[in-house]
Structure formats: structure tokens, C-alpha cells
Amino acid sequence: MENRKKVEVCHTPSLYDQYKKKNQVVVVIDVLRATSAMCAAFHNGVKKIIPVATLEEAKGYKDEGYIVAAERKGQIVEGFSLGNSPFGFMSGEYKDKTIVITTTNGTRAFHTARDAEQVVIGSLLNLDALSDWLIKQEKDVLCLASGWKDKFCLEDTICAGAFVDKLINSGKFTTEEDSSIAAKYLYLSARENYMAFLKASSHRKRLKALNLNEDMKYCLTPNQTNVIPIRRDNYLILLEE
Amino acid sequence: MENRKKVEVCHTPSLYDQYKKKNQVVVVIDVLRATSAMCAAFHNGVKKIIPVATLEEAKGYKDEGYIVAAERKGQIVEGFSLGNSPFGFMSGEYKDKTIVITTTNGTRAFHTARDAEQVVIGSLLNLDALSDWLIKQEKDVLCLASGWKDKFCLEDTICAGAFVDKLINSGKFTTEEDSSIAAKYLYLSARENYMAFLKASSHRKRLKALNLNEDMKYCLTPNQTNVIPIRRDNYLILLEE
Numbered sequence: 001m002e003n004r005k006k007v008e009v010c011h012t013p014s015l016y017d018q019y020k021k022k023n024q025v026v027v028v029i030d031v032l033r034a035t036s037a038m039c040a041a042f043h044n045g046v047k048k049i050i051p052v053a054t055l056e057e058a059k060g061y062k063d064e065g066y067i068v069a070a071e072r073k074g075q076i077v078e079g080f081s082l083g084n085s086p087f088g089f090m091s092g093e094y095k096d097k098t099i100v101i102t103t104t105n106g107t108r109a110f111h112t113a114r115d116a117e118q119v120v121i122g123s124l125l126n127l128d129a130l131s132d133w134l135i136k137q138e139k140d141v142l143c144l145a146s147g148w149k150d151k152f153c154l155e156d157t158i159c160a161g162a163f164v165d166k167l168i169n170s171g172k173f174t175t176e177e178d179s180s181i182a183a184k185y186l187y188l189s190a191r192e193n194y195m196a197f198l199k200a201s202s203h204r205k206r207l208k209a210l211n212l213n214e215d216m217k218y219c220l221t222p223n224q225t226n227v228i229p230i231r232r233d234n235y236l237i238l239l240e241e
Numbered sequence: 242m243e244n245r246k247k248v249e250v251c252h253t254p255s256l257y258d259q260y261k262k263k264n265q266v267v268v269v270i271d272v273l274r275a276t277s278a279m280c281a282a283f284h285n286g287v288k289k290i291i292p293v294a295t296l297e298e299a300k301g302y303k304d305e306g307y308i309v310a311a312e313r314k315g316q317i318v319e320g321f322s323l324g325n326s327p328f329g330f331m332s333g334e335y336k337d338k339t340i341v342i343t344t345t346n347g348t349r350a351f352h353t354a355r356d357a358e359q360v361v362i363g364s365l366l367n368l369d370a371l372s373d374w375l376i377k378q379e380k381d382v383l384c385l386a387s388g389w390k391d392k393f394c395l396e397d398t399i400c401a402g403a404f405v406d407k408l409i410n411s412g413k414f415t416t417e418e419d420s421s422i423a424a425k426y427l428y429l430s431a432r433e434n435y436m437a438f439l440k441a442s443s444h445r446k447r448l449k450a451l452n453l454n455e456d457m458k459y460c461l462t463p464n465q466t467n468v469i470p471i472r473r474d475n476y477l478i479l480l481e482e
Contacts, residue, residue, distance in 0.1 A: 011252065011393060018392050150259050152252055152420035178442050179393035185430060186423060201419050 007167040012147035013112040026113040027122040030146035034106025036219040040086035043225040045095030051107040061100040069101040109146035121229035129226035131166035161187030194220040248408040250401040253388035254353040267357040271387035275347025277460040281327035284466040286336035292348040302341040350387040362470035370467035372407035402428030435461040
């Protein structure tokens with residue numbers, strides 16, 4: 001009982017300092033769409049992803065000849081050929097390549113957790129695979145929702161709640177923060193039909209207006225891959241076990 | 242449709258800047274127990290409440306002869322005779338008096354909203370009365386949950402969700418933030434039995450350990466009063482209509 005590890009949820013990057021602990025594995029979550037796109041990219045053979053916070057950094061990498069994905073306001077930034085749509089990474093043309101990516105929220109959350117002992121990338125796409133791996137680590141886990149411009153966002157919280165549910169059901173984890181309890185409740189209400197549950201959400205409306213319904217359906221369908229993207233220095237690679 | 246006002250929820254004071262707007266009425270909520278105690282105090286005849294952020298200020302007022310209530314860590318601070326238990330304000334001895342109060346979270350939220358056009362005090366105790374008044378104002382409303390040391394807290398979010406539900410049901414309000422949608426979902430799940438819903442919550446465990454179950458039952462029972470505490474300058478008075 002007492003040696004169970006904690007799994008907690010932080011709803012936005014700006015609250016990270018209130019929830020961080022030593023020796024914690026941080027799961028960065030940006031369901032729509034940065035971390036879903038990262039999972040899709042690794043699933044399709046990408047070798048390395050370098051998340052950068054600013055467009056300036058992204059442009060610098062582009063000038064050096066890197067493949068660069070850049071999203072702002074839900075759209076591909078002018079001058080770049082990739083954004084954060086998972087479908088952009090599925091053609092196979094980026095197999096064994098390195099990709100630099102900058103997005104509105106997800107890459108910022110990645111950098112917020114820079115002091116964490118370990119950082120992995122979570123989404124509904126790799127829910128079971130990542131949960132199984134987290135359970136084996138025997139470390140405290142913090143699910144860091146990327147949110148939307150530092151506001152609470154429903155789909156990231158629901159995904160975080162899914163990780164909380166999986167880890168608690170293993171019998172090896174417990175939770176003590178209200179943020180985690182709320183996330184789990186919201187996940188349990190949402191899991192039968194994510195699209196319906198999110199119909200009123202701000203992000204869904206935003207993406208629907210951009211004709212990104214297919215992206216949403218894909219990102220909201222759990223367990224389409226077993227990849228576990230993990231941080232090394234300032235980039236991400238696929239965890240090989 | 243388009244001239245409906247917005248009712249939104251901010252989960253903790255540190256996110257206030259992301260949610261604040263001009264011409265907004267801010268409802269400060271600290272269910273366990275500051276804003277519940279304030280409602281109970283006005284219901285029992287208190288004339289004026291001065292919320293202060295620090296113990297130093299509270300001590301200064303005490304030295305000047307004011308009646309001062311001070312709570313930290315769920316308990317009455319040594320040297321003071323009142324904390325934030327609603328039952329402390331029910332004897333009738335404070336009728337027509339001014340009370341100075343400082344608490345861990347609630348008074349801080351009150352000061353966070355210092356730039357708001359209007360600030361009122363909300364709790365489950367005055368849910369219907371305050372909702373009816375808010376509906377008549379025809380202004381945007383922001384429910385500011387006090388949280389617990391800048392973390393998300395379940396009971397304040399549920400109470401905020403109750404206000405969202407009431408205001409939306411009037412037909413005169415709409416909501417666009419995910420934080421508000423989540424709060425409303427949590428309220429709809431909790432309203433049949435708040436005590437059971439909150440059994441895992443951190444605050445309930447904290448108060449239970451302090452033998453404050455009766456306080457909790459009282460604070461979680463909606464509509465026990467019609468008082469609407471409203472800010473004037475740096476203090477609160479009872480709104481007289």
C-alpha cells in the first residue's frame with residue numbers, strides 16, 4: 001500500500017512548478033495534435049525529433065537543411081511544408097530522418113519539463129504501450145497536459161485521466177491530487193465516445209473550422225501504435241527495449 | 242444567440258490573467274471554507290468583512306481592536322479566536338460587527354481579482370440566490386476557484402460548475418472555455434452526493450483528519466441562505482436590493 005507510486009496530473013505548463021517532484025517521469029500530452037503527430041512520426045520510421053519552442057529556432061534549423069514542421073493557430077506556418085497533422089508524417093518519406101518541430105502548445109510543454117528526470121511523449125495513440133512501460137518503471141509519474149495557451153484543455157486532461165486510470169488499475173499506483181481525480185472522472189465519462197464528449201470543446205471547434213475532422217478522429221482513437229518517444233538531451237528518440 | 246453573455250471558470254488564482262476580461266463580474270469561490278464562512282457570517286448579521294492576505298495584516302487589525310478570524314492549514318491560527326469554520330459566525334454575537342479575515346486560499350483569490358469590475362462571494366450556500374442575481378446583471382461572469390495553494394481543487398471547481406449550469410440554463414449565458422465545460426461535467430456528476438463524490442479529494446481528507454466533517458456537510462449543502470456578499474473598495478458588504 002504505502003510503497004505505491006504516485007500518478008498525478010498537471011493541467012497546464014504554467015502550474016508545473018506546483019506539481020513537479022524529484023525522480024519523476026513526466027508524460028507530455030498534446031492530443032490535438034503535437035504529441036499524436038510525434039507518435040505517428042515514430043510509428044512511420046522517423047529516427048529523431050527535435051522539438052523547438054520558437055519559430056526563430058525552427059527557421060534556423062530549416063536554413064541548415066533540416067526537415068522542419070511548424071504549426072501556429074492550428075495551421076502550417078507559411079514557408080514550411082509540414083505542420084502538426086499526424087497524416088503529414090505517414091508517407092514513409094521521413095523514414096530514418098530527423099525532424100525539427102515547433103507547435104503552439106506541445107513543444108512548449110516539452111521545454112517546461114526540462115528539469116524532469118525523464119520525459120516521454122504520451123497520446124491516446126500509445127496509451128496502452130506507454131502505460132505498460134510506466135508501470136514497469138516503479139517511479140512517480142506526472143502527466144503534463146499542454147493545454148491551450150496556458151489554459152485548461154479538455155482533450156489533454158482526458159488523455160491524462162486515461163493514464164491515471166490505467167496506472168491505478170495496475171495496483172501499483174495511487175493518486176492524491178484533485179487534478180488527477182478530476183482528470184480520471186472526465187476520462188471515464190468521455191471514453192465511450194470522445195468525439196461526442198468533446199463536441200463543445202474549444203479545440204474541437206477550432207479544428208473543425210479548419211476542416212481537420214479526420215485529424216481529430218485519428219488522434220482520438222486509442223492504441224494505434226506501440227511507440228514510446230523518450231527524451232535524450234534536447235531531442236526525442238524511439239525507446240528500444 | 243449572439244448577445245448571450247459568457248460564464249467561464251478559472252481553476253486557480255495563478256491562471257487568472259489568462260481568463261480575465263473587462264466588465265466582468267468575478268465570483269470568488271472557496272467552498273471549504275472561506276467563502277462559505279463569509280456567507281454564513283452575513284446570514285448571521287455581520288455587517289462588513291475585510292479580507293486580508295497575510296497574517297501580519299491580520300495581527301495589525303487585531304492590535305487595533307478589530308475582531309479577526311485567521312486560518313492556516315485548516316486550523317485557527319494561535320492567538321486568534323476565530324478561523325474559517327462557518328459555525329464560528331453563527332452565535333449572533335457578531336451581529337452588526339466588522340470582521341477581518343485571512344485564510345490560506347480564499348482571501349488570496351479575493352485579492353487576485355482586485356482589478357475586476359465587480360467581485361462577489363460564491364459558495365454552494367448561496368448558489369441559487371447569487372445565480373439569480375448574476376443572470377440579471379447582463380455581464381460576463383468569471384467563477385474564480387481559490388484552489389489549494391495554486392493547485393486545482395475539486396470542490397471549488399464543482400461549485401463553479403454549478404454556477405455555470407444555472408447560468409446556462411437561464412438561456413442568457415453561454416460558455417466557450419474547456420475549463421468551464423469540465424467544471425460543469427464534474428458538477429453534474431457530483432450533485433447527487435457531494436460528500437461521496439469528494440471522498441477521495443485531498444481537501445476532504447485534510448479536513449476529515451481535523452475532525453471537520455460537520456463543517457464539510459454544512460458547506461456542501463446548497464441554498465441555505467440568500468445573502469450576496471459584494472466588494473466595495475477593499476471590503477465586503479451585504480448586497481441590499
